[in-house]
Amino acid sequence: KQEVTQIPAALSVPEGENLVLNCSFTDSAIYNLQWFRQDPGKGLTSLLLIQSSQREQTSGRLNASLDKSSGRSTLYIAASQPGDSATYLCAGLPSGTYKYIFGTGTRLKVLA
Amino acid sequence: NAGVTQTPKFRVLKTGQSMTLLCAQDMNHEYMYWYRQDPGMGLRLIHYSVGEGTTAKGEVPDGYNVSRLKKQNFLLGLESAAPSQTSVYFCAIWTSRGGDFSTEQFFGPGTRLTVL
Numbered sequence: 001k002q003e004v005t006q007i008p009a010a011l012s013v014p015e016g017e018n019l020v021l022n023c024s025f026t027d028s029a030i031y032n033l034q035w036f037r038q039d040p041g042k043g044l045t046s047l048l049l050i051q052s053s054q055r056e057q058t059s060g061r062l063n064a065s066l067d068k069s070s071g072r073s074t075l076y077i078a079a080s081q082p083g084d085s086a087t088y089l090c091a092g093l094p095s096g097t098y099k100y101i102f103g104t105g106t107r108l109k110v111l112a
Numbered sequence: 113n114a115g116v117t118q119t120p121k122f123r124v125l126k127t128g129q130s131m132t133l134l135c136a137q138d139m140n141h142e143y144m145y146w147y148r149q150d151p152g153m154g155l156r157l158i159h160y161s162v163g164e165g166t167t168a169k170g171e172v173p174d175g176y177n178v179s180r181l182k183k184q185n186f187l188l189g190l191e192s193a194a195p196s197q198t199s200v201y202f203c204a205i206w207t208s209r210g211g212d213f214s215t216e217q218f219f220g221p222g223t224r225l226t227v228l
Contacts, residue, residue, distance in 0.1 A: 034217060043202060044219040089155070091217070098143055098162055099170065100206075100217060104154035 006103035023090035028071030116220040135203030
């Protein structure tokens with residue numbers, strides 16, 4: 001059974017730090033990978049999608065990469081801000097399926 | 113996401129009552145999903161649909177039924193609610209273009225359900 005691990009589970013950092021969040025899959029055959037942000041009591045907002053033909057994506061201060069050989073993805077947040085405080089989830093689409101699988105998330109708190 | 117709406121936003125049920133949650137989309141996406149989110153357990157797939165008139169079981173389907181009579185709507189039913197079904201329910205949509213699955217998922221705002 002495909003499982004997803006996100007490390008760390010929680011992180012508290014001072015404003016301005018550069019951060020790396022990790023996501024790994026037990027089966028490396030991942031077609032797409034998507035990173036989401038979830039604020040308390042809210043739904044999931046898509047941040048970045050790494051498509052099947054890509055290895056990384058960038059949006060503003062966010063950069064996500066996917067190493068398909070190992071089934072690992074990282075989300076890099078540059079110059080973190082208090083507004084970045086949220087839970088970050090990764091979701092992968094195993095090859096040959098219609099069902100994304102989700103990690104349990106990294107809870108990030110950026111202190112002013 | 114404005115393209116995915118969920119009704120209702122909140123609901124409190126007593127054990128044994130029934131209810132239906134509605135997910136509606138205006139993006140013409142083929143694939144629709146119902147997830148539940150519980151503390152410490154992440155998102156778990158309940159049922160999904162790959163097109164109008166089709167449904168399939170996910171990871172935790174027991175106690176739920178679904179229907180997709182119209183492409184835009186995906187209904188999740190609880191026939192006899194139990195306290196274990198207290199959760200936040202999310203609908204998600206997704207599409208492929210010409211067999212290419214490299215498109216984003218979009219999520220609805222969620223329904224917070226409490227079963228007493």
